[in-house]
Amino acid sequence: MDARPLLAKLTCPLIPVVVIDRLADAVPLAEALLQGGISALEITLRTPAGYDAIKAMKSAFPDAVIGAGTVCSDQAFDKAVGCGADFIVSPGATDQLFAAAARHKVPFLPGAVTGSEVLNAIQHDYATLKFFPAEAAGGVSTLRALSGPFPELSFMPTGGITPDNVATYLRLESVCAVGGSWLTPRELLIHKRWDELCQLAGDSVARVAEVSEEKST
Ligand code: 3PG
Numbered sequence: 001m002d003a004r005p006l007l008a009k010l011t012c013p014l015i016p017v018v019v020i021d022r023l024a025d026a027v028p029l030a031e032a033l034l035q036g037g038i039s040a041l042e043i044t045l046r047t048p049a050g051y052d053a054i055k056a057m058k059s060a061f062p063d064a065v066i067g068a069g070t071v072c073s074d075q076a077f078d079k080a081v082g083c084g085a086d087f088i089v090s091p092g093a094t095d096q097l098f099a100a101a102a103r104h105k106v107p108f109l110p111g112a113v114t115g116s117e118v119l120n121a122i123q124h125d126y127a128t129l130k131f132f133p134a135e136a137a138g139g140v141s142t143l144r145a146l147s148g149p150f151p152e153l154s155f156m157p158t159g160g161i162t163p164d165n166v167a168t169y170l171r172l173e174s175v176c177a178v179g180g181s182w183l184t185p186r187e188l189l190i191h192k193r194w195d196e197l198c199q200l201a202g203d204s205v206a207r208v209a210e211v212s213e214e215k216s217t
Contacts, residue, residue: 003087003107004128004154007176010039010065012205013212014166016183017042017069017158018053025189026053027060032194033183036201040065042089042179045076051083058084069179074100081106089156089179091132093117098124109156113137118150128154128176135160140168147174163204170211 007013016033018041020026026049033041043054045068057066067087068080077088077100085106090097093110101108101124111130112118121129131143134157138145143155157169158179169175183204188197 001101001105001107002126002128003109003156004176006065006087006107007040007128007154007156010177012037012039012208013170013175013177014038014183014201014204014208015040015042015067015156015158015177015179016201017044017179017181018184019044019046019181019186020049020053021047021189023049023052023056025192026056028192028194029184029189029197030057030061030064030066032198033201034061034064036198037205038183038201040067040087040177042067042069042087043085044068044070045072045080046070051079054080054083054085058086071097073097077101077104077108089130091130093121093124113142115146115149118146118153122150122153127152128156130179131155131157133159134169135165139165140172143169143172143174147172163207166204167207167211170208171215173215 065086068085069089071077071088071090074096081104087107089109091111109130110121111132112121154176156177161180169178
């Protein structure tokens, strides 16, 4: 199903894209990010610990919104849903993934950057898309251009988003959330610097709150 209702109820539009190397880091990391004001996390399935990390986070924080990212096959989709993922994100979209999404009642964000990819997603009834790789695909100017023919769409850009450009993305009407790995620097994870991760999240959440306020006035 489309992810718009889920994203609309988030208290913060920043979605950290998380790579978990050690399962033991999953719960303290989620705790640090949630304490910093983040309301949804995307746990990538790029590492073997990804699935169990989703399970561990959902078990420790049942009310938190924990999604699965880098979901590239129907088996991965099914398995992530089985682990309790609240939403599913893919860097692209295939018939196989749309079929898996149709079997579940979990919000799905298919990846799209071109007119044809967007049209394909619309034909499958999706109006909320992951715009990936955002910066490499032309960033804000490509998103503005896509809003011409597709004014009803919402995007979650990811890929190359940084503290310096995040506000520019969020100011766009078509952007409902922004994802990225800058909120979980590997160096801080490796050394379990949870307080610094919490601080980084808190600073980013505060910066973004100003943008959301501007946008709503
Ligand atoms: C992703 O991997 O889904 C995102 O594109 C993360 O990109 P980033 O590392 O540039 O934030």
